[in-house]
Amino acid sequence: xxxxxxxxxxxxxxxxxxxxxxxxxxxxxGVTAFRISVSGEPRAPLCGMxxxxxxxxxxxxVSNVRSCLEPVADGMEIETGx
Amino acid sequence: MxxxxxNRSQTAWRSKPVAKKKTEILVIGGGPAGLAAAEAASSHGKxxxxxxxxxxxxxQIWRAEKSELSEKAKNxxxxxEKNGVEMIASCTCVASLPDKRILALSNGKTFxxxxxxxxxxxxxxxQFVPFPGWTLPGVFGAGGLQALVKGGYDISGKRIVVAxxxxxxxxxxxxxxxxxxxxxxxxxxxxxxxxxxxxxSALRVPGKWREALxxxxxxxxxxxxxxSSVLWADGNxxxxxxxITNDNEESEIECDLLAIGxxxxxxxxxxxxxGCDLLACAVNADEYMRTSVEDVLSAGExxxxxxxxxxxxxxxxxxxxxxxxxxxARGLLAKRSRLLTFASxxxxxxxxxxxxxxxxxxxxxxxxxxxxxxxGRVKDLKGFNEAKLETRLGMGQCQGRVCGxxxxxxxxxEANSVRPPLVPLKxxxxxxxxxxxx
Ligand SMILES: Cc1cc2nc3c(=O)[nH]c(=O)nc-3n(C[C@H](O)[C@H](O)[C@H](O)COP(=O)(O)OP(=O)(O)OC[C@H]3O[C@@H](n4cnc5c(N)ncnc54)[C@H](O)[C@@H]3O)c2cc1C
Ligand code: FES
Numbered sequence: 124x125x126x127x128x129x130x131x132x133x134x135x136x137x138x139x140x141x142x143x144x145x146x147x148x149x150x151x152x153g154v155t156a157f158r159i160s161v162s163g164e165p166r167a168p169l170c171g172m173x174x175x176x177x178x179x180x181x182x183x184x185v186s187n188v189r190s191c192l193e194p195v196a197d198g199m200e201i202e203t204g205x
Numbered sequence: 206m207x208x209x210x211x212n213r214s215q216t217a218w219r220s221k222p223v224a225k226k227k228t229e230i231l232v233i234g235g236g237p238a239g240l241a242a243a244e245a246a247s248s249h250g251k252x253x254x255x256x257x258x259x260x261x262x263x264x265q266i267w268r269a270e271k272s273e274l275s276e277k278a279k280n281x282x283x284x285x286e287k288n289g290v291e292m293i294a295s296c297t298c299v300a301s302l303p304d305k306r307i308l309a310l311s312n313g314k315t316f317x318x319x320x321x322x323x324x325x326x327x328x329x330x331x332q333f334v335p336f337p338g339w340t341l342p343g344v345f346g347a348g349g350l351q352a353l354v355k356g357g358y359d360i361s362g363k364r365i366v367v368a369x370x371x372x373x374x375x376x377x378x379x380x381x382x383x384x385x386x387x388x389x390x391x392x393x394x395x396x397x398x399x400x401x402x403x404x405x406s407a408l409r410v411p412g413k414w415r416e417a418l419x420x421x422x423x424x425x426x427x428x429x430x431x432x433s434s435v436l437w438a439d440g441n442x443x444x445x446x447x448x449i450t451n452d453n454e455e456s457e458i459e460c461d462l463l464a465i466g467x468x469x470x471x472x473x474x475x476x477x478x479x480g481c482d483l484l485a486c487a488v489n490a491d492e493y494m495r496t497s498v499e500d501v502l503s504a505g506e507x508x509x510x511x512x513x514x515x516x517x518x519x520x521x522x523x524x525x526x527x528x529x530x531x532x533x534a535r536g537l538l539a540k541r542s543r544l545l546t547f548a549s550x551x552x553x554x555x556x557x558x559x560x561x562x563x564x565x566x567x568x569x570x571x572x573x574x575x576x577x578x579x580x581g582r583v584k585d586l587k588g589f590n591e592a593k594l595e596t597r598l599g600m601g602q603c604q605g606r607v608c609g610x611x612x613x614x615x616x617x618x619e620a621n622s623v624r625p626p627l628v629p630l631k632x633x634x635x636x637x638x639x640x641x642x643x
Contacts, residue, residue, distance in 0.1 A: 139357065140271070140357065141271070141272055142269075142270075142271030142272030142273070142357060143271060143356065143357030144260075144353070144356035144357060146353055146356060146358070147353055147354075147356040147357035147358035147359075148357065150353065150358045151357070151358060151359050155342035155343075155442060155443045156342070156442075157342075160340070160574070160577050161575075161576060161577045162577040164340060164577070165342055165442055165443075166340065166342065166574070167342030167343070167443075168345065168349065168353060169333070169344070169345060169346055169349055169574070169607070170330065170331060170333075170345075170346050170348075170349040170352075170607070171345065171346065171348070171349035171350065171351070171352030171353040171356070172259075172265070172330065172348070172349060172352050173258055173259070174330045174331075174472075174603065174606045174607065175333075175574065175603055175606065175607050176575065176601070176602040176603040176606075177574060177603075179602070185313070185631075187602065187629055191352070191353065191356065192258065192259065192260065192295075193260075194260050194272075
């Protein structure tokens with residue numbers, strides 16, 4: 124397994140160690156607006172375990188993926204703010 | 206097309222993505238209860254399959270840290286695999302289909318699994334109670350923050366306030382401190398006298414006092430306030446301070462993260478799909494863990510939120526019972542009933558008056574986070590259904606998983622937003638679901 128995974132958040136390259144969830148990786152980079160709510164507020168993870176859907180992002184073109192349930196993979200492209 | 210899985214290297218903590226399409230005993234949920242159930246059922250020679258929505262087995266308490274399964278989960282999972290139990294991680298039960306089948310979603314693909322008996326062990330989640338500012342990034346559930354740190358969130362140096370109620374707060378605070386978090390305060394809502402009373406009753410349970418002493422050692426140095434709770438959270442685009450009330454005295458505390466934990470509530474989506482009878486917001490199962498629906502059993506925290514030991518014993522009973530070996534199950538009933546008694550006494554200690562919980566809410570406080578519905582728009586409505594129709598509360602992606610139990614606390618409403626599929630599916634997956642459903 125690669126020691127360091129390289130992935131992109133909104134086009135910018137970042138690194139994470141294997142086993143990191145996408146939610147944790149985004150928090151580590153300082154992302155606060157995982158998604159924008161219907162009234163325009165930034166939202167970030169609340170439950171950490173697949174319940175609240177507030178951590179959802181687009182991964183490799185797939186929208187509405189709960190980032191707390193998804194491990195980072197090499198080459199992954201993540202889009203926030205949806 | 207949803208092809209997350211094929212796009213990337215499979216990490217070691219992901220198991221085989223595709224399941225056998227048929228099994229004798231299907232276990233939904235691979236936490237302590239589900240794993241114990243699988244062990245007991247397979248000990249009678251049954252063919253068993255366990256699925257879990259998480260990328261790793263272990264449930265809440267044995268949640269994997271980064272890729273590493275916790276020691277206990279690892280031993281159990283390895284033993285199960287050796288016994289031929291099929292273990293499928295990252296696999297969610299999204300619907301119950303006719304002819305004893307479920308629809309499973311794994312790596313973006315849906316497929317049915319047929320079973321003779323199913324054991325539901327989907328555990329519990331945190332109860333969330335709205336308060337001003339709880340939608341700010343930086344506000345987490347207490348267990349939620351712990352889960353994110355286990356997923357690799359680096360909290361070193363972050364100033365953290367832990368608030369809410371119950372023994373989980375201490376466990377979470379100790380964990381966050383160990384991981385380098387600067388835990389500045391634990392604000393416990395319950396008063397000191399009740400806590401002492403609970404402490405004394407816990408001393409009568411073997412092993413509990415040692416657990417308590419260890420925890421005390423680990424959280425030494427962290428301020429601990431009783432009779433106190435968070436009034437509001439504040440910040441510009443993210444959390445920067447909280448206001449705490451302690452016996453009517455308010456104080457403002459600067460912090461980066463707030464971890465707030467109330468009670469746990471059973472994850473009833475799956476048993477609801479199966480049509481199981483519910484009682485007092487939990488599955489109504491008999492002592493052999495049989496639900497009201499034939500061949501559907503349930504075990505662990507979906508039956509009663511009572512901690513690890515109770516979940517394990519219920520899992521075992523369910524496993525024996527599903528394998529039609531009631532004799533083996535019977536030997537465990539007395540222990541289960543003792544654990545149930547202790548768990549109930551704990552629940553009573555930390556029971557919070559809903560009136561108290563409602564105090565902080567204002568008209569602008571968002572109740573439904575998916576649809577941004579504020580308290581003021583729903584408070585005068587008659588029930589969950591009316592709120593759904595009038596305001597879209599509970600109609601978002603989480604299907605009322607968060608606002609449902611919040612409305613139960615705030616208004617005494619019974620939530621009913623569960624609908625198959627439990628997770629939004631793509632059109633292509635949905636087509637699959639619909640042909641399966643015919
Ligand atoms: C956030 C949190 C933190 C906790 N921390 C502690 C602690 O520190 N100490 C302690 O003693 N107890 C703790 N508990 C209590 C703990 O949950 C129990 O003691 C024990 O883990 C319950 O076991 P279980 O098997 O019933 O449920 P869980 O451990 O919750 O396991 C349920 C499993 O079902 C899976 N699942 C849910 N829905 C589906 C679906 N639709 N399809 C497939 N799989 C699904 C979940 O992914 C999960 O792995 C915590 C509980 C929570 C919610
Ligand atoms: S943080 Fe709640 S679903 Fe991911």
